[in-house]
Amino acid sequence: MKGTFYGVGVGPGDPELLTLKAVHAIQRADVLIAPKTEKKEESTALAIARPHIREGTAILDLVFPMVYSAHTLSSAWEANRDIICELLAQGKQVVFLTLGDPMLYSTYIYVYNLLKDRGFSIETIPGITSFCAIGSRLGYPLAEGNDVLSIIPATADDAVLDKALAGSDSVVLLKVNRNFDQLLAKLDRSGLLTTAVMVTKCGHADEEIVTDIRAAGGQKVNYLSAIVARRPKA
Numbered sequence: 001m002k003g004t005f006y007g008v009g010v011g012p013g014d015p016e017l018l019t020l021k022a023v024h025a026i027q028r029a030d031v032l033i034a035p036k037t038e039k040k041e042e043s044t045a046l047a048i049a050r051p052h053i054r055e056g057t058a059i060l061d062l063v064f065p066m067v068y069s070a071h072t073l074s075s076a077w078e079a080n081r082d083i084i085c086e087l088l089a090q091g092k093q094v095v096f097l098t099l100g101d102p103m104l105y106s107t108y109i110y111v112y113n114l115l116k117d118r119g120f121s122i123e124t125i126p127g128i129t130s131f132c133a134i135g136s137r138l139g140y141p142l143a144e145g146n147d148v149l150s151i152i153p154a155t156a157d158d159a160v161l162d163k164a165l166a167g168s169d170s171v172v173l174l175k176v177n178r179n180f181d182q183l184l185a186k187l188d189r190s191g192l193l194t195t196a197v198m199v200t201k202c203g204h205a206d207e208e209i210v211t212d213i214r215a216a217g218g219q220k221v222n223y224l225s226a227i228v229a230r231r232p233k234a
């Protein structure tokens, strides 16, 4: 019998913020895939899942080089897909770990698309997103009543960012580490800077909360940082 491929969301960082379903899948896995974008770095998703991993579970470090669209998948990705297909054909239960939720800006989405028509059974197990954890951590409601909440990758084009910021009551900004200073200026222009809070590595031992995000201007910002902001109520 063929194995099943599980895409498991491990949440933002606290090993207690995994669902029961995620923990059960990790404990039953024959092989855990710990995706990384570069060879040298540690897989953060693996570190979060670590307390739940059964001794003796095979762990496969696979490097998925950063991609910017489904059309630029490199041969490394195809080689990884073939490795996963081989394990599934051998009847192995394969768990692919992913930060936060698997269906939100995740490497898993590309892997899922590469595997979905290959005749294997696939189960995606949702995870707690970084921004849901941040809202709870800060006591910061993300949206109330009829508020329009936008989830925005700060890597989006300028015009798209400006439009989303102007048209929202409340925003979550992900991938904020690049062009951070320009982002501060945009938040200021759109009237969202005074309420903005940035959290770096939410739920990790070295979590940081920055309430005056202007003070972070000109400094290096960690990739695992997100900003929440909302339009002050009249």
Ligand SMILES: C[S@@+](CC[C@H](N)C(=O)[O-])C[C@H]1O[C@@H](n2cnc3c(N)ncnc32)[C@H](O)[C@@H]1O
Residues within 6 Å of the ligand: 012, 013, 099, 100, 101, 102, 103, 104, 105, 106, 128, 129, 130, 131, 173, 174, 175, 176, 199, 200, 201, 202, 203, 204, 223, 224, 225, 226
């Ligand atoms: C490629 S997206 C992945 C999102 C993830 N799938 C989720 O559900 O949160 C990566 C971005 O998520 C945010 N992020 C992920 N984990 C975080 C954490 N623990 N604390 C703060 N931001 C985090 C950062 O903005 C980071 O640049």
